[in-house]
Amino acid sequence: MTTLRDRAAIIGIGQTAFSKQSGITEHRAACEAIRAAIDDAGLAPKDIDGFVRYDIESNTELALIYSLGIPHLRFFAGVTSGGGAVCGTLVLAAMAIATGQARNVVCFRARNRGKRSISTPGKFGGGRPWERQPQQVADFYQYHTPFGLITPAQEMALIYHRHMHEYGTTTEHFGQVAVAQRTHAERNPNAVMRQPITLSDHQSSRWIAEPLRMLDCCLETDGACAVVVTSRERARDAQHTPAYILAGAQAEGPIHIQLSDYFTHRNEETGGRSVAKQIYEMAEVSPRDINAAMFYDHFSPAVLTSLEDYGFCKPGESGPFVAAGNIQWPHGRLPVNTHGGSLSEAFIHGFNHILEGVRQIRGTSTCQVENAELVLVTSSNTDPTGAVLLRR
Amino acid sequence: MSQKSETPVPVPNFDNAGFWEGCRNHELRIQRCCACSALRHHPRPLCPACNSSDYDWHKVSGRGTLYTFTIVHGPTLAAFAAHAPYNVAVVQLDEGPYLVTNIVEYNGTPLRIGLPVEVVFNDVDATISLPKFRPVKPMSGSAATLKD
Numbered sequence: 001m002t003t004l005r006d007r008a009a010i011i012g013i014g015q016t017a018f019s020k021q022s023g024i025t026e027h028r029a030a031c032e033a034i035r036a037a038i039d040d041a042g043l044a045p046k047d048i049d050g051f052v053r054y055d056i057e058s059n060t061e062l063a064l065i066y067s068l069g070i071p072h073l074r075f076f077a078g079v080t081s082g083g084g085a086v087c088g089t090l091v092l093a094a095m096a097i098a099t100g101q102a103r104n105v106v107c108f109r110a111r112n113r114g115k116r117s118i119s120t121p122g123k124f125g126g127g128r129p130w131e132r133q134p135q136q137v138a139d140f141y142q143y144h145t146p147f148g149l150i151t152p153a154q155e156m157a158l159i160y161h162r163h164m165h166e167y168g169t170t171t172e173h174f175g176q177v178a179v180a181q182r183t184h185a186e187r188n189p190n191a192v193m194r195q196p197i198t199l200s201d202h203q204s205s206r207w208i209a210e211p212l213r214m215l216d217c218c219l220e221t222d223g224a225c226a227v228v229v230t231s232r233e234r235a236r237d238a239q240h241t242p243a244y245i246l247a248g249a250q251a252e253g254p255i256h257i258q259l260s261d262y263f264t265h266r267n268e269e270t271g272g273r274s275v276a277k278q279i280y281e282m283a284e285v286s287p288r289d290i291n292a293a294m295f296y297d298h299f300s301p302a303v304l305t306s307l308e309d310y311g312f313c314k315p316g317e318s319g320p321f322v323a324a325g326n327i328q329w330p331h332g333r334l335p336v337n338t339h340g341g342s343l344s345e346a347f348i349h350g351f352n353h354i355l356e357g358v359r360q361i362r363g364t365s366t367c368q369v370e371n372a373e374l375v376l377v378t379s380s381n382t383d384p385t386g387a388v389l390l391r392r
Numbered sequence: 393m394s395q396k397s398e399t400p401v402p403v404p405n406f407d408n409a410g411f412w413e414g415c416r417n418h419e420l421r422i423q424r425c426c427a428c429s430a431l432r433h434h435p436r437p438l439c440p441a442c443n444s445s446d447y448d449w450h451k452v453s454g455r456g457t458l459y460t461f462t463i464v465h466g467p468t469l470a471a472f473a474a475h476a477p478y479n480v481a482v483v484q485l486d487e488g489p490y491l492v493t494n495i496v497e498y499n500g501t502p503l504r505i506g507l508p509v510e511v512v513f514n515d516v517d518a519t520i521s522l523p524k525f526r527p528v529k530p531m532s533g534s535a536a537t538l539k540d
Binding site for chain 1: 398399400401402403405434459460461462463464465466467468469472475477478480482491492493494505516520522524
């Protein structure tokens with residue numbers, strides 16, 4: 001059977017600086033990150049013939065090819081959602097390459113969401129989209145926003161509170177994720193937040209939406225990240241070690257977090273479990289073969305549910321798994337978010353996790369896992385979701 | 393609410409009007425499939441169990457259980473910020489479906505997952521009432537019945 005296994009590889013990565021206020025537009029940020037990725041791949045703009053973006057991305061392919069001087073695109077697509085789209089971009093790029101629809105595909109995310117970032121009018125013009133909720137609610141949010149359920153933190157708090165109730169997970173477990181990732185960020189010059197934090201700092205940080213505290217929440221960042229994906233064959237000539245996409249998959253259902261269905265299917269097949277099954281079968285590997293994981297972490301307990309759904313521990317055992325130091329670089333069984341993740345490096349809607357996955361494969365992370373050969377990168381473990389396995 | 397005009401309000405549509413009409417009449421009516429009798433919430437045009445588009449609005453007991461909740465401190469929409477900290481809850485109805493709501497009239501009773509609750513209606517304006525839930529008065533008067 002033909003699959004996506006090993007059909008494509010990431011040969012270029014690029015990014016802007018990450019900050020709370022870049023002073024540049026999302027368009028310029030996207031252009032800078034993409035140009036850097038093209039350079040890193042040893043290619044020129046004319047070599048790019050495909051683009052994949054998040055469907056909520058403000059930068060259209062059209063605007064980007066005009067700015068970058070890319071003459072012809074043959075393939076372009078947007079993946080549904082925000083944080084759920086991260087790895088789906090790579091899946092689509094690999095599909096396009098495997099079927100000959102494109103040769104070299106750029107995937108990217110640009111986002112001005114720092115507190116003082118440059119905002120432009122429109123739903124996705126910067127700042128916080130939820131602040132621009134209409135007063136007359138005609139879509140599915142009408143079952144939520146009239147009750148004051150507004151932000152992602154509040155939505156996810158409902159899910160994680162239920163996890164605590166069912167499994168005895170504690171907010172200290174959340175804090176151990178935040179502290180571990182901060183220790184990783186301390187070594188990463190790209191990270192926005194590098195000052196050390198303790199579990200006590202976490203426990204005394206202010207409530208945002210109980211059981212989530214401020215230090216459980218991702219940063220709000222200005223910045224952009226991009227990669228160039230090409231075929232396995234062309235990747236052999238790349239100037240940097242290619243990160244081969246050994247496997248990749250997406251899933252949607254049944255945790256419809258925006259449709260009043262919070263956590264009610266946790267004991268059944270979640271999107272994350274569906275993706276895990278798909279990629280492990282495609283790659284013919286198991287969780288024990290994986291050297292590091294970049295889990296989407298809009299909130300620290302997202303790492304806990306991801307550890308469970310991707311099979312690194314049993315359902316309900318992620319809290320003790322983290323408390324035992326298993327996600328801590330360098331000695332943990334599975335170093336997680338070795339760049340600091342969305343909690344401490346930057347929140348580029350998860351795309352910076354792909355770049356860190358590639359750095360682990362290249363051997364250039366500031367928290368390098370020795371002999372990293374297989375790295376898992378995931379999209380937001382809600383709905384929709386996705387993941388890729390990158391190999392050296 | 394001093395900022396009532398800014399509070400988001402639902403705009404009923406062809407698929408969900410029966411739900412909001414029920415609320416307006418202070419009855420909790422949940423969409424029910426006429427072909428297979430499955431209840432569903434949120435309202436939608438097809439039954440996800442059998443795909444029939446034939447449905448009615450079934451008056452349920454209004455009783456349920458607190459499934460999960462958060463206490464919101466902020467940031468949040470300006471219309472709600474003045475009321476923070478406030479709760480947002482998911483209630484599972486005795487009949488099965490889940491609703492996002494708020495727990496009201498719980499004066500000092502610590503909110504706990506598993507708390508038995510019953511529906512009450514909050515008239516927002518001339519056409520919209522929101523279903524909210526309050527603790528069911530314990531039959532025995534024992535605080536233990538409020539714990540899960």
